[in-house]
Amino acid sequence: MTRGGREKDRTTTERRCIVTGEVGGTAGLIRFVVGPEGVVVPDVAGKLPGRGIWVTARREALATAVKKNLFSRAARQQVTLPPTLVEDVERRLLAQLSERLSLARKAGLAVAGREKVLDWLVKGDAVLLLQASDGSAREKSRLRPPPGEGTHFEVLTASELGLSFGREHVIHAALAAGGLTDLVREDALRLSGVRELDGGIPAGKVRQTK
Template sequence: MSRGGRDKDRSEPERRCIATGVSGPTAPLVRFVVGPEGDVFPDVAEKAPGRGMWVSADRAAIDLAVKKNLFSRSAKAPVKAPADLSDRVEALLTRRLQDALALARKAGLAHMGFDTVHRRLKSAPVAALIEASDGSEAQRAKLRPMAGEAPVISCLSREELGLAFRRDNVIHAALDAGGVTKTVLREASRLNGLRGHEAVSID
């Protein structure tokens, strides 16, 4: 069983974080590879060729890997990791989450607006509640209890959410279950880690 008490999916690959030493599924990790010039760069899509090095999606873990030269140790060769690597990862994960939310919106799985979200929460369970990190705390306090056990995505600002929904800003949204939902939850979980927000369950 995993630390959360659930049975592991034995078909799910496991990797070891080079900063914390903890092994587990790749979902909460970020993959890094070394380019032709010996530079370390994040492969958040996990498609780049070469041997991958994995670090927890956590700013402190990435900063530690840079500071302690853990990428060179893992690569068994001198490599160059930029000091702002965690900032670069955060920017890439922000864009990936926005893109995933945009796909969910186009598929009719993501719905925005306080009144719309309020109605959906009253009528049926949602896959996730989405709230802007700089939104009204009073309104967030009204919606959160209605979401029950649904994960809460709160790592994007109202402007960042607005880009995903093609609006100037968005404060409240809800996500239904569907084809792209797991992708949204995974990217939200990783970005939450970079920004120090509460973990998002992707089960």
């Protein structure tokens, strides 16, 4: 956070991926740090102390970093990689996305259910549409996402999406503009890449709805 209490602009801060060598905004990367015992730890929130090691938020890139032990090279020391490192990244991203989505709901920035979501979309209040990855394709197609980039994600299952709304299942959810919504979008983007949905999403790039 900045001194003014606002989140740092993670889209303009640039870091280099240890796998691809590409430089991009941290919103499209996963940060890792080396713990006191030399164990590599995912830092999806970007808050842990220590020198950051950055990997593009795609499962293929993470797997390459593990297979070639690029973390040791980046850290300039021998490090230990947990055997479930890639799965740990996915699990932490999912938990963070769920928590932020729940906070957005409590702040009045998120609604769930077809009728409420449709109402927000028609009124132009919604800037982000989330739909369950395992929901009916026909049902989901009846709702048109907001225009622009990064406005539509199908990265969570109905049960995962439901957890943030205190329900067993949720197929449709919408978010209004706000700081929490920006963070939800960032997490959804990175989780899409790690889960390789629709082939994954390159860092810094999102789907565009016309």
